[in-house]
Amino acid sequence: MDKAQQDALKKAAGIEAAKLVEDGMIAGLGTGSTVRFLVDELGRRVQEEGLRFTGVTTSRRTQEQAEGYGITIVDVDDVDRIDVTIDGADEVDRNFNGIKGGGAALLWEKIVATNSDKIVWIVDESKVVDTIGAFPLPVEVIPFGAGHVIKRFEDRGYKPVLRKTADGKEVRTDENNFVVDLHLGRIDHPQDLAEDLINTVGVVEHGLFLNMVDTVIIGDPHGPRILSNSNK
Ligand SMILES: O=C[C@H](O)[C@H](O)[C@H](O)COP(=O)(O)O
Known part of the structure; x- marks a missing residue:
């Protein structure tokens, strides 16, 4: 299309x-x-x-x-x-x-x-889609300590990428936070993932609805x- x-x-x-x-x-x-x-x-x-x-x-x-x-x-x-x-x-x-x-x-x-x-x-x-997750999952993260949150996501195999603008600056949300996109490919257990994300200190919210x-x-x-x- x-x-x-x-x-x-x-x-x-x-x-x-x-x-x-x-x-x-x-x-x-x-x-x-x-x-x-x-x-x-x-x-x-x-x-x-x-x-x-x-x-x-x-x-x-x-x-x-x-x-x-x-x-x-x-x-x-x-x-x-x-x-x-x-x-x-x-x-x-x-x-x-x-x-x-x-x-x-x-x-x-x-x-x-x-x-x-x-x-x-x-x-x-x-x-x-049949299974969600091909679209990278956005997670809103507080800028303070965001590097540690990203490291934690890497350790869990979530393949995080800090979202940047075309000119290389961090994208900011309307609340002035960062967005980290998780390149998961597929999400077989969305409820478990949602709980894990929301229980990570520094995460404000995630894009699983x-x-x-x-x-x-x-x-x-x-x-x-x-x-x-x-x-x-
Ligand atoms: O943050 C953005 C929202 O969740 C949008 O509703 C979503 O990304 C879909 O946007 P679009 O209609 O541009 O594909």
Whole structure:
């Protein structure tokens, strides 16, 4: 699939998901190239159809885009509950286990997701996999002592790589932390790995989102497909 085809599928999933946002709702808005299409469509509905909703964003990038359309954005701590959060994902398997954080927004995304009544992911079909882990697993790490955390990951065979920008600087998250990508190839026991990572001092959060999502909207050349998680 070339980039134009993939973008068309992402856009189709984003437009489909935008239908879930109704007047008066509080909606969580994820981060990434797929979510950009979602926010474009919500912005169109705000401007052309008079849709009125309140957004809670998972990154400064999404906040800027949404506010550019006149969408009202509030802090996650200003709401009791979020009705629905719509976000992208890097991989998702048939058990609704996924990897997120390719855009370094996993920490705020997980906080917003855990305070949402319903979680929806929008992906193109290439992201639906049998076993997660081909996509390097992002882990958000505090800069102080990050070298030791990376060494610990190396000792465990996790093949860590500190994420850098094109000009060689460490990538910083919206919380000013580092991102370490684990090149695992496949993750057969995601729950065990999640526990190991979160119990490592210096790790703030990891990109494993296990059985959290309610609905996955997949951009498919034949039209968006919807997978519903009945085991949550
Ligand atoms: O940190 C970024 C997020 O988890 C994204 O939702 C994820 O990386 C998918 O992004 P994209 O839609 O650009 O593939």
